[in-house]
Amino acid sequence: MRTPIVIGIITYNRPRGLAALVESIARQQFDRKELSVSLIIVDNACNPNTEKQVYTLLEEHSLQGIYSTEEEQGIPYARNKVVELFLRETSGKWLAFIDDDQTVAPSWVASLVETAEETSAQVVYNRQEYVLPPGSPEWWKKSFFFQKKEVHGAKIAYFYTHGVLIHRTVFEHFPYPFDICLKKSGGSDSRFAAQVHRAGFIIVYSHTACSYEHVPASRLTYKWLYKRGLRAGALSSATGILTGKHPWYMRAKCVLRFFCWTGRAVGGILFSTLIQKKGQQARAVYELGWAVGIVMGLFGFLHDEYTTIHGE
Structure with missing residues (x-):
C-alpha cells in the first residue's frame, strides 16, 4: 500500500x-x-x-x-x-x-x-x-x-x-x-x-x-535584523497572551522578558563594539528589536514585515 x-x-x-x-x-x-x-x-x-x-x-x-x-x-x-x-x-x-x-x-x-x-x-x-x-x-x-x-x-x-x-x-x-x-x-x-x-x-x-x-542580499542589513527581531518579539508576546491559560501571568512574564532582553541586547552591543565582533553585534541588534517587539505585542501592535517581498 x-x-x-x-x-x-x-x-x-x-x-x-x-x-x-x-x-x-x-x-x-x-x-x-x-x-x-x-x-x-x-x-x-x-x-x-x-x-x-x-x-x-x-x-x-x-x-x-x-x-x-x-x-x-x-x-x-x-x-x-x-x-x-x-x-x-x-x-x-x-x-x-x-x-x-x-x-x-x-x-x-x-x-x-x-x-x-x-x-x-x-x-x-x-x-x-x-x-x-x-x-x-x-x-x-x-x-x-x-x-x-x-x-x-x-x-x-x-x-x-x-x-x-x-x-x-x-x-x-x-x-x-x-x-x-x-x-x-x-x-x-x-x-x-x-x-x-x-x-x-x-x-x-x-x-x-x-x-x-x-x-537574499537585501536581508543582510542591521535594519532588517532589527525589524525581524521586532516582529518575532511582538508575535511571541501576543501569541503567549492569546493562547496561554493565564493571560495576566503571561503579561507579567513578557514584562520580565523585556527587561532581560533589553539588558542583554544593550550589553551585547556595547561589548561587541568594544571587542569588534560584528557577528555578536548583529545578533545584539536583533535581540534589541525582539525586546521592543515584546512591548508592542503586549498592546496588540504587530510589525507588518511582509509588505515588502525579498528576493525575486
Missing part, C-alpha cells in the same frame, strides 16, 4: 526559487517503494505565468500536483487554501509545508516520515540551514542566520512552515489553521504551532531532515 506525502507550497512571484524547490523535491530518494510525493502549489499573486511554469515543472520532473490560486493577499490565506485542497482533493495522511525560497535535501521526505514513525508524532519539524549569497562575510552566520539544534526526536513546542510534516488528524482538528489577522506581519505558523501543542498533539524535531533557506 502506497503512502502518499503531499507537499504544500505557496508562492508569490518567485519563478527561480520555485523552480529550484521543485527540482530538489524531484530528487527525493526513497528506500521504501511505498512512499510517493505529490504537490499542492497555491499562487498568491494569481500570475498566469506562474500557472504555465507550474505545469511545465510538473511535466518536466514527472510529478503529480494540483495548482490553484488565492486572490486574497496574505500568507495565511494561501496556506489555508493549501490545507483546504489537501483535505478536499487528496486522501493523503501527511502534508508537508515548505517555502518557495528554499530547497530540500534528497532524504528530506524520507527522514521526516521515518522520524514520525520512530516517535509516533503528529508533527515533525525539520533542521533548517541558511545559504547566504556568495561573498557574504562569515560573521553574518553568527548573527541571526543560525538555528538552535535540538536533539533528534526530542519533543518541542514549536514549528514553522519552512519545513514541517503534519498529520491529517491535526488539520481535521484545525481545518483553517492559519490566522488571517497575521496576513502581513507573518507568524501565523508559530501561532498555529502554539495551538497544536496546547491541543496535545506531539511535535518532534528531526535533525536528519534538512531544508535550506536561500537568503
